[in-house]
Amino acid sequence: xxxxxxxxxxxxxxxxxxxxxxxxxxxxxxxxxxxxxxxxxxxxxxxxxxxxxxxxxxxxxxxxxxxxxxxxxxxxxxxxxxxxxxxxxxxxxxxxxxxxxxxxxxxxxxxxxxxxxxxxxxxxxxxxxxxxxxxxxxxxxxxxxxxxxxxxxxxxxxxxxxxxxxxxxxxxxxxxxxxxxxxxxxxxxxxxxxxxxxxxxxxxxxxxxxxxxxxxxxxxxxxxxxxxxxxxxxxxxxxxxxxxxxxxxxxxxxxxxxxxxxxxxxxxxxxxxxxxxxxxxxxxxxxxxxxxxxxxxxxxxxxxxxxxxxxxxxxxxxxxxxxxxxxxxxxxxxxxxxxxxxxxxxxxxxxxxxxxxxxxxxxxxxxxxxxxxxxxxxxxxxxxxxxxxxxxxxxxxxxxxxxxxxxxxxxxxxxxxxxxxxxxxxxxxxxxxxxxxxxxxxxxxxxx
Amino acid sequence: xxxxxxxxxxxxxxxxxxxxxxxxxxxxxxxxxxxxxxxxxxxxxxxxxxxxxxxxxxxxxxxxxxxxxxxxxxxxxxxxxxxxxxxxxxxxxxxxxxxxxxxxxxxxxxxxxxxxxxxxxxxxxxxxxxxxxxxxxxxxxxxxxxxxxxxxxxxxxxxxxxxxxxxxxxxxxxxxxxxxxxxxxxxxxxxxxxxxxxxxxxxxxxxxxxxxxxxxxxxxxxxxxxxxxxxxxxxxxxxxxxxxxxxxxxxxxxxxxxxxxxxxxxxxxxxxxxxxxxxxxxxxxxxxxxxxxxxxxxxxxxxxxxxxxxxxxxxxxxxxxxxxxxxxxxxxxxxxx
Numbered sequence: 001x002x003x004x005x006x007x008x009x010x011x012x013x014x015x016x017x018x019x020x021x022x023x024x025x026x027x028x029x030x031x032x033x034x035x036x037x038x039x040x041x042x043x044x045x046x047x048x049x050x051x052x053x054x055x056x057x058x059x060x061x062x063x064x065x066x067x068x069x070x071x072x073x074x075x076x077x078x079x080x081x082x083x084x085x086x087x088x089x090x091x092x093x094x095x096x097x098x099x100x101x102x103x104x105x106x107x108x109x110x111x112x113x114x115x116x117x118x119x120x121x122x123x124x125x126x127x128x129x130x131x132x133x134x135x136x137x138x139x140x141x142x143x144x145x146x147x148x149x150x151x152x153x154x155x156x157x158x159x160x161x162x163x164x165x166x167x168x169x170x171x172x173x174x175x176x177x178x179x180x181x182x183x184x185x186x187x188x189x190x191x192x193x194x195x196x197x198x199x200x201x202x203x204x205x206x207x208x209x210x211x212x213x214x215x216x217x218x219x220x221x222x223x224x225x226x227x228x229x230x231x232x233x234x235x236x237x238x239x240x241x242x243x244x245x246x247x248x249x250x251x252x253x254x255x256x257x258x259x260x261x262x263x264x265x266x267x268x269x270x271x272x273x274x275x276x277x278x279x280x281x282x283x284x285x286x287x288x289x290x291x292x293x294x295x296x297x298x299x300x301x302x303x304x305x306x307x308x309x310x311x312x313x314x315x316x317x318x319x320x321x322x323x324x325x326x327x328x329x330x331x332x333x334x335x336x337x338x339x340x341x342x343x344x345x346x347x348x349x350x351x352x353x354x355x356x357x358x359x360x361x362x363x364x365x366x367x368x369x370x371x372x373x374x375x376x377x378x379x380x381x382x383x384x385x386x387x388x389x390x391x392x393x394x395x396x397x398x399x400x401x402x403x404x405x406x407x408x409x410x411x412x413x414x415x416x417x418x419x420x421x422x423x424x425x426x427x428x429x430x431x432x433x434x435x436x437x438x439x440x441x442x443x444x445x446x447x448x
Numbered sequence: 449x450x451x452x453x454x455x456x457x458x459x460x461x462x463x464x465x466x467x468x469x470x471x472x473x474x475x476x477x478x479x480x481x482x483x484x485x486x487x488x489x490x491x492x493x494x495x496x497x498x499x500x501x502x503x504x505x506x507x508x509x510x511x512x513x514x515x516x517x518x519x520x521x522x523x524x525x526x527x528x529x530x531x532x533x534x535x536x537x538x539x540x541x542x543x544x545x546x547x548x549x550x551x552x553x554x555x556x557x558x559x560x561x562x563x564x565x566x567x568x569x570x571x572x573x574x575x576x577x578x579x580x581x582x583x584x585x586x587x588x589x590x591x592x593x594x595x596x597x598x599x600x601x602x603x604x605x606x607x608x609x610x611x612x613x614x615x616x617x618x619x620x621x622x623x624x625x626x627x628x629x630x631x632x633x634x635x636x637x638x639x640x641x642x643x644x645x646x647x648x649x650x651x652x653x654x655x656x657x658x659x660x661x662x663x664x665x666x667x668x669x670x671x672x673x674x675x676x677x678x679x680x681x682x683x684x685x686x687x688x689x690x691x692x693x694x695x696x697x698x699x700x701x702x703x704x705x706x707x708x709x710x711x712x713x714x715x716x717x718x719x720x721x722x723x724x725x726x727x728x729x730x731x732x733x734x735x736x737x738x739x740x741x742x743x744x745x746x747x748x749x750x751x752x753x754x755x756x757x758x759x760x761x762x763x764x765x766x767x768x769x770x771x772x773x774x775x776x777x778x779x780x781x782x783x784x785x
Contacts, residue, residue, distance in 0.1 A: 060556045065511060067552035071545045073516050076523060078538050081531025084523055089749040092524025096753045099513070099520045102759040107513045108764075108771050111506035114780045162748050314767050392535045400672055402542040409546060413553055 003396040005390050010403045011102050017410045022063030023365050026140050026193035028058050029133030049212030059114050098142035106135030125192035146319035148380045149178040152245045179238035191361025196220030198358025201351040203425050248310040248440040249375035251303045253320040254288050263288040263300040271313040311377040323367040326360050333357055387424040414419045456571015460744040463525035470518035472722045478513035485551055485577025496632050503627045503779035529733040531760050536595040537587050544583035550576030564598035585612025593661050611650025618699035619641035622710035627779040633700050640695050658728055665728045681724050688716045
């Protein structure tokens with residue numbers, strides 16, 4: 001098999017596995033801070049119970065995020081040596097700033113956040129929670145700056161075949177950065193909102209009606225209902241920004257082959273790249289033009305204008321529909337649930353619906369990343385470096401072997417992660433000795 | 449030496465120093481984590497295992513971050529070398545990463561998964577630590593020989609894998625002497641005694657192999673004025689080994705005032721070995737092939753990283769010291785707040 005394709009599959013597998021966990025921790029950090037602040041304000045033990053449960057989810061997700069992230073920092077070199085050789089002068093400082101400003105902050109204060117209650121004052125513990133939440137968001141910011149720059153490079157010049165930074169302000173605030181950061185942070189918020197609601201609904205369905213569970217469920221539903229309209233707006237703006245800078249990606253998302261006025265919105269189709277047309281198309285006339293150009297007869301440029309320069313159509317087209325479909329479902333479920341909670345209480349069918357949506361944020365986030373990353377192909381850095389040019393000299397057999405190892409490991413860990421979440425949720429609301437140290441987690445350690 | 453340096457050389461030198469310090473800090477800090485992991489299943493007692501894990505629980509995450517910084521600096525400051533080294537070391541890197549993944553997640557899973565699975569996660573913890581340590585030694589061996597191909601060099605690399613594993617085990621055991629109590633501490637003294645002699649053998653073998661691998665290094669070691677400058681390193685190393693040997697014979701003492709000595713002495717040995725290697729390979733980042741000056745990124749990019757790093761590193765040091773103080777003293781059981 002083609003070593004470049006294998007290297008891409010390996011990196012895609014790794015980054016797909018990795019992104020699941022930061023998506024959880026970015027927003028969960030802030031939710032934990034919210035729980036902690038509510039507890040400080042009200043003194044209601046239920047908030048602390050919610051904190052104690054969800055901090056375990058945070059710890060588990062954080063560990064998986066760290067180990068898969070370390071792997072990524074090596075795969076830049078093992079799989080894509082050409083990437084850093086070409087754009088290292090821009091990518092390097094951004095990655096370095098992520099490590100020194102964010103990684104150490106979150107990793108160090110995590111210890112206080114997880115194990116420090118009772119060893120440090122309550123105020124310091126709350127501050128540690130805030131620092132960890134801030135660290136995860138800061139880390140997301142830097143990596144999204146780099147990713148956005150790869151989509152819409154700015155502030156650089158090419159000398160002797162190597163990219164040199166000219167204007168750091170322009171590099172950091174490159175055209176797609178604000179949209180991507182907003183879209184991803186909201187995606188993280190929605191992921192955690194549905195995880196909170198779904199896991200709590202499951203605990204509730206199993207008969208755990210403790211106040212901590214109810215508070216987490218309510219927080220999740222309200223957060224979801226509040227964030228989803230914002231996310232739809234942010235997604236729309238992000239799409240318009242993409243149309244401006246990467247029109248070929250939008251053409252693939254919409255499945256538009258020929259440039260047309262009054263383009264229809266394809267709800268479903270099977271794109272056929274060989275014949276350069278769609279099969280079994282179900283479409284609403286003029287709607288794509290309306291969404292993209294805000295005019296009934298607006299012009300949408302088709303893929304044929306970018307022959308040989310556009311991404312593979314089918315994966316981008318399908319992934320976009322999965323993401324949008326889940327978004328619509330999120331809107332529906334969260335608003336119905338919010339209305340039900342407001343008008344009295346949760347019903348069993350609704351609880352099942354929330355449970356069914358537990359990991360919906362993951363699916364939508366992954367689908368969204370596939371749209372934007374596959375949509376950037378054949379470029380690794382738009383207009384500067386093609387993906388194939390960045391690949392290393394490692395033979396296919398070696399990559400294949402390590403890919404098999406990684407895939408096995410990731411499948412096992414993902415299964416263990418999900419099983420452990422439900423195992424933790426199965427425990428009754430009453431405290432149980434934490435096996436890590438063998439003490440009752442509700443009883444704070446005596447200060448030393 | 450100074451007059452032969454190319455102009456503007458101070459930036460690559462500063463970054464080589466930062467990178468070296470990060471790697472050394474990683475080896476020492478995660479070295480004791482990995483060592484404790486390697487020793488985890490030497491006891492059957494669950495309570496003792498829990499205490500061993502609890503002793504490193506608050507630290508391992510930040511410790512591993514030094515690896516990310518070290519590799520990150522290699523990546524950002526010397527991108528050509530990063531690609532060259534990591535493609536040469538593809539296999540041990542993959543192994544190390546798999547090991548680090550298993551070790552890192554086992555921390556969480558062994559405490560949170562159903563109790564019946566705990567032995568399995570302990571196995572993952574130990575196996576992951578062992579594989580990661582061994583792979584790092586393998587990389588060291590391959591690096592020393594300048595990535596020479598063939599069975600001989602591979603054998604030497606695998607031998608180094610064993611030596612680094614022993615070195616980390618020594619660090620882990622001496623950490624447990626410092627942070628452990630009672631039965632755990634007594635067991636740790638016995639573990640440290642065993643690990644010490646394999647570690648010493650490793651230091652000797654690597655010291656013989658390094659000058660033999662390259663005529664340039666041989667001259668730098670045994671040329672005449674240099675030999676006198678280099679001599680303190682082996683002398684000091686031998687002194688520390690003696691200190692360790694004596695301490696391990698007399699610990700644990702009733703007053704526990706010297707529990708930290710073996711750990712400190714082991715760190716000293718690591719630092720000296722690192723100095724020896726740094727002295728040998730300077731100014732190469734890829735042995736005999738690429739110097740730090742030829743591999744360095746553009747100065748304007750290095751400068752902006754340096755500004756950020758120098759602004760933030762004191763803060764990192766500050767809050768690291770704070771956390772070490774909060775979790776100082778003998779290891780206690782950990783619980784979520």
